[in-house]
Amino acid sequence: MQMLYRRVIFFVAICWLPLFLFSAFQGQLFGGGVAVPFLADVDLHVRFLLSMPLLVLAELVVHRRMRLLVSEFRERHLISNIDLPRFETAVKSASRFRDSIIAEVLLIAMVYAVGIAVIWRHYTALDAVTWYAGTSNGESKLSAAGLWFVFVSLPVFQFLLLRWYFRIFVWARLLWHISRVELCLMPSHPDGVGGLGFLSASVYALLPLLLAHGVMLAGLIAGRILHTGAALTDFKVEVAAIVVFLLCLVEGPLLVFSVQLERAKRAGGRDYGRLAERYVREFDRKWIRGGAPAGEPLIGTADIQSLADIGNSMQVVQSMRVVLLSKDTILLLAGAVFAPLLPLVVTIMPMDELARKLVAVLF
Template structure:
């Protein structure tokens, strides 16, 4: 892949012959977990994820019209919201800002090399002072900015998608409380975070590598590892909960109104059945009501029970296991460098089953 070649392979060539030092040699390029995680796994995942994300979101968006879930009066606002989102997604200004921030991040990443006491692939330590290698200069202006740019652009595009979903949630939607998906017809949205599994894996790989490097000088307990992994999982889930939470209001209102209407119908139906069986109502006998026949009123019991089970929360465990696993596996790999595999697996299992 072109981007991986630019970010990882070119620096490898610039660092010859030192680049081919054994991976277990201190300061070697091939032995730097951060380099592998950011410029091979991270950039590779970001690039591959882009098409996967676009395809996944396009399918989800199309479902609103295929169902159709958009009320006739909201079709025009829906189209306007989509057009605005596409313009923001492809905004040159937004990409320029991401690029500037990426360049700044590249410079900052190597700003403390003057404190190094041992030579490595990034810095040469001598009596005259520390000097960045050709590999490091490439990292400053190409590799690191490329990684950060792809990361920021991916986050920006997700923010645009999140805003689009929140705007759609405010439109008039053709929801039905008894829909078999248990979410009024919106359950298809619950799995959209899985389109970002590769993207999240790339971010987690970089974080996991940073944790692993830190653990080379520090000890780690199972409790601390659980807090780190759990905290990162919360951040990831919050990223996707933000847009999905906007649908909790219309779903909650749908459930409330449906239960009230079905409850009213159930009262009429069962009081009518009561008169049919007993000849009269047990309480609040009414002459006008007595003229109603049970056969004229539909039984809403099944609809009422189904509506009671409707969930206003779209984010659920079963729908997001793939993206949760993508977030946790690199962190688990970092923890496994210090902790026994059984403890790491136990923590991972508990977090995925929450």
């Protein structure tokens, strides 16, 4: 944990502190004749002081929890002894792919070629005189702080973010390889997904990453509200898009198990249907048609409870889901996006009115 704190401090010292010092030297911390001084750039501070530490924190949290999720395939005996070598090979391959130096070099190249040259310059940079860029002869020119921002700070942040997308891809690749193995699914498992319900915990493992996206979106919107006169309601499409994107990012990899789940549900319906048929006929013959031994009491017999248990098992099989997606997962994911946006509600509703509504709801 101490090493984690050091990493957070290191990234903040590399990405944010030089910008503060350069801006102070330029006299643009509070004003300096620019429309957006350094300390007023909310998006910047949220990105490097909140979102980036969450991305670093996620490395520890995700590594610990995902490792436990993978081990559950063995602990729950979902992999047969015959297929266990294939499973181990897939896990080792994923570890090598995740730690690939070549992949990280390609990510750095992508950051500079696409993230900076295209996405930042054309979609996220403010169209105003700011602490990082001024005008000279009618053309925008980066300041000393701007040069560090564009060629060091922003690439580091984008690399951390892009590396997480790459790791999600590695996770999806591992799950795809596991889904090629014939899993020992149980249609009557009480989790409603054949015993794979533990995989839904991946959304909890990725919670720091989800929060980082929510915080990043809130910072971007806050900057536009403060400096371009936009309103929070102008970003409904962006908010919906990020929720859908994160839902696909987190739940998309789990869809690879849908084929086996659907197959297990059909097989379970047949098997438990035959079992129920045999039991119901025996029950009918014994207790309805007079086949019970003389003197055996009906009251207190375990046969009725067993009949009820068979019915419950049939209901579990029939209601088995073929998609590893639950309402709780969607609510948690949406909460990670919307929670950072709550402070921005005061931009469209006065604080006293908001307080009255909260009191009315709570009391």
